[in-house]
Amino acid sequence: xxxxxxxxxxxxxxxxxxxxxxxxxxxxxxxxxxxxxxxxxxxxxxxxxxxxxxxxxxxxxxxxxxxxxxxxxxxxxxxxxxxxxxxxxxxxxxxxxxxxxxxxxxxxxxxxxxxxxxxxxxxxxxxxxxxxxxxxxxxxxxxxxxxxxxxxxxxxxxxxxxxxxxxxxxxxxxxxxxxxxxxxxxxxxxxxxxxxxxxxxxxxxxxxxxxxxxxxxxxxxxxxxxxxxxxxxxxxxxxxxxxxxxxxxxxxxxxxxxxxxxxxxxxxxxxxxxxxxxxxxxxxxxxxxxxxxxxxxxxxxxxxxxxxxxxxxxxxxxxxxxxxxxxxxxxxxxxxxxxxxx
Numbered sequence: 001x002x003x004x005x006x007x008x009x010x011x012x013x014x015x016x017x018x019x020x021x022x023x024x025x026x027x028x029x030x031x032x033x034x035x036x037x038x039x040x041x042x043x044x045x046x047x048x049x050x051x052x053x054x055x056x057x058x059x060x061x062x063x064x065x066x067x068x069x070x071x072x073x074x075x076x077x078x079x080x081x082x083x084x085x086x087x088x089x090x091x092x093x094x095x096x097x098x099x100x101x102x103x104x105x106x107x108x109x110x111x112x113x114x115x116x117x118x119x120x121x122x123x124x125x126x127x128x129x130x131x132x133x134x135x136x137x138x139x140x141x142x143x144x145x146x147x148x149x150x151x152x153x154x155x156x157x158x159x160x161x162x163x164x165x166x167x168x169x170x171x172x173x174x175x176x177x178x179x180x181x182x183x184x185x186x187x188x189x190x191x192x193x194x195x196x197x198x199x200x201x202x203x204x205x206x207x208x209x210x211x212x213x214x215x216x217x218x219x220x221x222x223x224x225x226x227x228x229x230x231x232x233x234x235x236x237x238x239x240x241x242x243x244x245x246x247x248x249x250x251x252x253x254x255x256x257x258x259x260x261x262x263x264x265x266x267x268x269x270x271x272x273x274x275x276x277x278x279x280x281x282x283x284x285x286x287x288x289x290x291x292x293x294x295x296x297x298x299x300x301x302x303x304x305x306x307x308x309x310x311x312x313x314x315x316x317x318x319x320x321x322x323x324x325x326x327x328x329x330x331x332x333x334x335x336x337x338x339x340x341x342x
Contacts, residue, residue, distance in 0.1 A: 010034075018326070022334070064104075072115060082186065179216050250301065260305075
């Protein structure tokens with residue numbers, strides 16, 4: 001099957017390209033240049049791709065050209081500006097990338113005439129956060145107090161309107177967030193900052209150790225996306241949104257995650273706190289209800305939080321010791337305890 005992944009040079013996109021290639025698919029990608037030291041670079045993902053296009057999703061002509069040349073059966077749209085704090089620094093780029101970029105991909109997918117399944121990935125932060133303890137479900141109100149969350153909620157709404165009135169292509173929305181795993185280099189993410197600090201022998205600095213998030217391994221999340229693709233190809237799930245998140249035990253405070261990662265790393269690893277900037281609002285409590293994905297797709301989180309953190313630390317330690325990042329990644333893919341058709 002021919003699959004196009006937008007944002008394939010990013011953390012989740014690179015893992016997805018490796019996963020799809022390992023399952024025998026013909027994979028193409030469309031993205032900006034990778035960050036230095038990214039999984040895409042270290043695992044030499046570009047060598048495995050049929051086409052590796054550098055394009056900005058804000059550029060409609062470039063997006064249409066790349067999709068037209070790839071003529072994919074399946075499109076997974078992951079390209080985004082994915083960081084809350086970066087969205088405060090550059091809100092225009094964030095909004096244009098996440099909203100206009102998504103529209104450009106929707107339009108290109110519709111025009112190419114080959115796509116049989118399209119998954120648009122937004123985030124768990126699309127929900128209007130009212131501090132509720134119960135996990136947000138797909139029918140809860142969308143919103144966003146920061147430019148990132150607002151832009152992704154807007155992209156979600158644009159996709160919903162497109163699915164309702166414009167699209168003949170089976171399309172669905174996937175919402176997930178706080179995804180962790182080996183090879184991430186994106187700054188201001190908890191596991192990235194923890195592992196970088198511990199490897200350098202210094203304490204990690206946390207802004208909000210009390211904040212609760214739904215932590216999930218990247219392969220757990222990606223298998224959810226592929227379960228959604230399978231449903232679309234089978235004539236189900238079009239026009240719907242699905243949460244992909246851990247069981248309730250996987251939603252824990254930042255400080256508890258940092259404690260466990262420090263324990264797994266050893267060597268006296270520790271963390272300290274600094275007062276966060278009060279003008280940069282970040283939600284204190286966020287959890288997801290993934291019951292719809294379990295009920296309608298047969299998907300549920302396959303590894304618990306401790307296994308998620310062990311896999312992430314294991315990847316970092318082995319690669320730091322000289323093992324090949326692609327080989328370590330493919331081994332984790334091969335051993336991951338989930339099987340999907342796509």
